[in-house]
Amino acid sequence: MKEITVLGSGCAKCIKAADLIKSVAAECKVAVNVTKETSPEVVMSYGVMSTPAIVIDDVLMHSGSIPEKETIKSWLVSNS
Amino acid sequence: MLAIFTELADFLAFTLFGLTPNSKLGDAVHFFIEDTSKIFFLLLVMIYFIALIRASLNIERVRDYLAGKNKLVGYVMGSIFGAITPFCSCSSIPIFLGFTSGGIPVGITMAFLLTSPLINEVAVLLLLSIVGWEITLIYALVGLAIGIAGGMFLDLIHAERLLQPFARKAYESANPALSKVTGKASISFKERHEFAKQELQDIFSRVWKWVFIGVGLGAALHGFVPVSWVEGNLGDGQWWSVPLAVVLGIPLYSNATGVIPVMESLIGKGLPIGTTLAFCMSTVAASFPEFILLKQVMTWKLLATIFVLLLASFTVVGWILNAVNVS
Known part of the structure; x- marks a missing residue:
C-alpha cells in the first residue's frame, strides 16, 4: 500500500491531480491511499512552493503541476 | 496589422447586423467585437511565445536568487520577478512560506506578491497594443513602484512580528544556506513547447471569462456614457474622484487582462x-477573496x-498622475 499525499490549498488543480492518481492506480491495480493536505504548515515542511505537489511514502516526487499520466504510472509501478 | 480587427468589427456590426455607425448600440457592439477578437488573438499568440521564453524560469530559482541579496536590490528584483514570474493565486501561500523560510525578509516577499497581480507580461503586451506605449510604461512603472515602496514600508514597521506564529518561527530559524537550486538549468525545445502549450491552456481557461466581462463593461461605457458627461464631471481630475475610483474598484474584481478594455474605454471618454x-x-x-487567503x-x-x-498608494499615484497631466 502506497501512502500518497497531494499538497495544495484545495484549488481545482489539486483535486484533479488527486483524482488522476486514483484512476491511474486503479488502472494499474496498485493499492494506494490518496489524501489531500491543505495545511500551509505541512506544505512548507516539504519545502514546496508551487502546488499541487505529490508526496509518495514521505518522499516529494513532484511539484507545480498536475503530473503526466505516464509519470504517475512510473511512480506507482517502481519498487512496489 | 491590428486594423484587420477593426475591419472585422465594421463588417459584422454595420454590414451584417445592420447597426448604424455612431449610434449608441452600434458603437458598443463595434467595440465589443473589435476588442474580443483582438484580445483573444493577441492572448493566444503572446501567452504561447512568452511561455516558450520563460519556460526555464521557476519559483525555486527566483527564491535562490533573492535569498541573501542586498535589501534594496531585493525590493527592486522582488518586484520585477513578481511581474514576470507566473503563478496561480492558490500558490501564493506556499510561495510566501517558501520565501520566508528561506530567510527572505517579509518586505521583499511582499514586493513580489504585491506586484504580481498588477503586472504580468501578457497584460503589458496587451496594453501596449491597445492603449499605446506611454500609458503602458506609466502603468508598469507605477506597478513596480508600489511593490517596491510597499515592501520597504513593511520591513520598516517590522511586519515579520505580525505573521502567524508558525510563519514567524520559520523566518527566524531560516537557514538560507540550505536552499538549493532544484530547477533544471537547460531544457530542450520540446520541453519548452510542452510547457508553453500547458501554460496557454491554463491561462486561457482562467482568463477568457474576464475578457468577456471586461470588454462587455468597456463596450457599455463606450457606447452609452457620453464623453461630455465624463469630461464635465470628472475630466479635471477633481481630487475626490481618485479616492472614489479606488473605493469603487474594491468590490469589483477582475484580473489585469479583463481590466484593460475598461481602461481603454475610460481613457477614450476623457477620464484623466x-x-x-x-x-x-x-x-x-485589492480583492477580498485573495486577501483572505493570506x-x-x-x-x-x-x-x-x-x-x-x-488603497493609499493607488490614491496617491492617481493624484500625482492627474497633477502631472493637468499641468
Missing part, C-alpha cells in the same frame, strides 16, 4: 489617466495594514 489607473489597479489588486500566514493587523497601504 490618474483616476483611470487608480480605478483599474484597485480592481485588480490570513493563513498573517494576523488581521498586518492584513489590514497591507490593504490600507494598497
